[in-house]
Amino acid sequence: MSNPGQTTEPQGLSAGGSFSRRQGWIILGLIAGALLAWMVFGIWPAWLNAILISKKAFVSAILNGLTLSGLYFLVASGFTLVFGLMRNVNLAHGSLYLLGAYVGYEVSTRTGYWLLGLAAGFIVLAALGALMQVLVFRKLEGDDLRQTLVTIGISIVAADLMLATWGGTTYQFQLPEWLEGAVSLPIITAIKSNGTTVYLNYPLYRMLVLVAAIVIGIGLWLILNRTRVGMMIRAGVDDRAMLSASGVNVHMVFTVVFALGAGLAGFAGVVGGSVLSVAPGEDVRYLLASLVVVIVGGMGSISGAAIGALLIGLAEQIGLVYFPTYGVVLTFVIMVITLSIRPQGIMGKA
Amino acid sequence: MANQFADPSATPPPNLIERIGAPHILLIIALLLYPVVASDFFLTQIGGYGLILGMIGLSMMMLAGYGGMISLAQITVAGIAAYTVAIFGSNNTGVLGFGWPWWIVVPVAVLFASIASALIGWISVKTSGIYTIMITLAIATATYYFAQQNYAIFNGHSGFSGIKAPAFWGVDWRSPLPFYYLCLGVSVVAYLAVLYGRRTTFGLTLQATRDNPRRMRAIGYDVVLHKVFAWLLAGVIAGFAGVLLVWFNGRISPGTIGVGAAINVLIIAVIGGIRHPIGPFIGSILVILMQTFAIDLVGAERFNTLIGLVFLLIVFVSPDGLLGLWRRFKPRMTQESLLSGD
Numbered sequence: 110m111s112n113p114g115q116t117t118e119p120q121g122l123s124a125g126g127s128f129s130r131r132q133g134w135i136i137l138g139l140i141a142g143a144l145l146a147w148m149v150f151g152i153w154p155a156w157l158n159a160i161l162i163s164k165k166a167f168v169s170a171i172l173n174g175l176t177l178s179g180l181y182f183l184v185a186s187g188f189t190l191v192f193g194l195m196r197n198v199n200l201a202h203g204s205l206y207l208l209g210a211y212v213g214y215e216v217s218t219r220t221g222y223w224l225l226g227l228a229a230g231f232i233v234l235a236a237l238g239a240l241m242q243v244l245v246f247r248k249l250e251g252d253d254l255r256q257t258l259v260t261i262g263i264s265i266v267a268a269d270l271m272l273a274t275w276g277g278t279t280y281q282f283q284l285p286e287w288l289e290g291a292v293s294l295p296i297i298t299a300i301k302s303n304g305t306t307v308y309l310n311y312p313l314y315r316m317l318v319l320v321a322a323i324v325i326g327i328g329l330w331l332i333l334n335r336t337r338v339g340m341m342i343r344a345g346v347d348d349r350a351m352l353s354a355s356g357v358n359v360h361m362v363f364t365v366v367f368a369l370g371a372g373l374a375g376f377a378g379v380v381g382g383s384v385l386s387v388a389p390g391e392d393v394r395y396l397l398a399s400l401v402v403v404i405v406g407g408m409g410s411i412s413g414a415a416i417g418a419l420l421i422g423l424a425e426q427i428g429l430v431y432f433p434t435y436g437v438v439l440t441f442v443i444m445v446i447t448l449s450i451r452p453q454g455i456m457g458k459a
Numbered sequence: 460m461a462n463q464f465a466d467p468s469a470t471p472p473p474n475l476i477e478r479i480g481a482p483h484i485l486l487i488i489a490l491l492l493y494p495v496v497a498s499d500f501f502l503t504q505i506g507g508y509g510l511i512l513g514m515i516g517l518s519m520m521m522l523a524g525y526g527g528m529i530s531l532a533q534i535t536v537a538g539i540a541a542y543t544v545a546i547f548g549s550n551n552t553g554v555l556g557f558g559w560p561w562w563i564v565v566p567v568a569v570l571f572a573s574i575a576s577a578l579i580g581w582i583s584v585k586t587s588g589i590y591t592i593m594i595t596l597a598i599a600t601a602t603y604y605f606a607q608q609n610y611a612i613f614n615g616h617s618g619f620s621g622i623k624a625p626a627f628w629g630v631d632w633r634s635p636l637p638f639y640y641l642c643l644g645v646s647v648v649a650y651l652a653v654l655y656g657r658r659t660t661f662g663l664t665l666q667a668t669r670d671n672p673r674r675m676r677a678i679g680y681d682v683v684l685h686k687v688f689a690w691l692l693a694g695v696i697a698g699f700a701g702v703l704l705v706w707f708n709g710r711i712s713p714g715t716i717g718v719g720a721a722i723n724v725l726i727i728a729v730i731g732g733i734r735h736p737i738g739p740f741i742g743s744i745l746v747i748l749m750q751t752f753a754i755d756l757v758g759a760e761r762f763n764t765l766i767g768l769v770f771l772l773i774v775f776v777s778p779d780g781l782l783g784l785w786r787r788f789k790p791r792m793t794q795e796s797l798l799s800g801d
Contacts, residue, residue: 198592198593200592200596248775249775252778254529255774257592258729258770258774259771259774259775261722261725261726261770262768262770262771262774263767265722265763265764265766265767265770266763266764266767266771268763269761269762269763269764269767270764273761273764393600393718397596397600397601397718400593400596400597400600401597404593404594404597408590433608435605435608435609437601437604437605437608438601441597441598441601444594444597444601445582448582448585448594449582449585
């Protein structure tokens, strides 16, 4: 699996001239893509079923992995955005996620509208994030280490206060009716002996999580690359001092970015809490996920967060199905390999 | 008795007594006499446990203060030593437990811990500053989840219990007084080793790589190797602390090496101060006292809020922890004594 692209290099498809490295990778990607497409849409022969348990298990693992990737992307994109601009490793990011979930839960159960809970999760956390930036992090600007230590302190206090308020019980969101149920996907899992084909059913809500993550990812990309604020943010990532010198109110940009990052964490909290559940300890889980995603993808890069989330989410779910005990280790191995080959992460700047 | 476990490089020079200075001598006399006034509870739960946590903090402080690498994985390293003791020694869980004698188990545990520490170091020295925090936190968390899910080696969620400190030379090291002196002996050796080590060529080189890695690389020093070796030494200290920790608790489970525990070590080191090896010990005593008596102040439930707020306060007021405060208020005294070496 390592690099068949290079072995087919000279003789293969093109008669004149050899492949560049890049073309090799593209062909490798196409082959892998075609193989995956066949594995998802084709009908499996018996031997493949024997190796990979069943087609249903495999495709479900991939779909669950994609859903989880979407969720991880939502959490990690805020984390990486804040890090990229302010060099602030916000170790309270997991707490923001969990608080968003609790706020969303409270609002949606009291009003009865799930969407209202989602909006509240984003808005309340964004306001809180702006407040944190103005009251706390602005005071410690330029001192990365102390900022990080402060976020640790905040996460401890926040976890304890949330435990005091909401207790140790697990909360379950009540999804609105239009989000419940399953959709039948055009993926054949098996053909029964009487000739009827069985299609894969997958929860509608999980599909929507993935769609939401993609939409938000595109939205973030548009904000960063097509708006004036985005231009300032990108300039700030590259050279904070120069941005400030050219007359931009850097503090304002910082506050906007921190609010956006915290808001995304809160949004992800409601979305993730609805897929899984809301309970103490989730903050640590999502903090770890964001850390690994951002380390693998490259710190400060949105596209890196997307790639990292995809890798980690898929690895976690596939690991869960095929080697249940060592699923965590798989993500860890990915992290170590990335660090040893590219210490700055896949999309990170050196 | 503890000397034979110690890092060989820790052998103190002959004129140590003069170099130690009056505060240290007073401190050691106070610590030696502490059992006279303390009850069994204060002896083990606060004295012994404080020294153990202080040693784990010391191994972190050593990396942070002299190497500029803030590691959140030192509790993981200590946990590996603790698990080794449970697996190679005897436990009453009925899983593994080879029943080796303590004088083989302890060196093996420390060896495993230092190797693990060097490996963690080797992974994380590719990065620097706050990146190290992220990576070591990720490693610590991954190890925790792995220990929780692995039943073949770590016995999963429940871990191992029934691990006893050995009895030898006619002393039952599990009873409070000997255990306190055991912890004290090991801590003092580790503390002196760090004090001595920072003045050695290696210690100075490490501090130079912390201050300017590029220049050190240009001069021809192998920066990565120096840092990994520092991790190895820190692993020795954390390993001994881990052995004592498992003897103290009598059990080891993933909860002991969880994220909370990892952050606890960081809090201890930061509250105490990471500029001088005495810092982590001060921090650990303070945190344990808070842990024990917070029940009377804020109720048992909200202890973490209290400790988090104290931590935040210290980070805001004094970046160098309590030692930094001390230095600010008593400039002349401290310059001549504890803090002179920085």
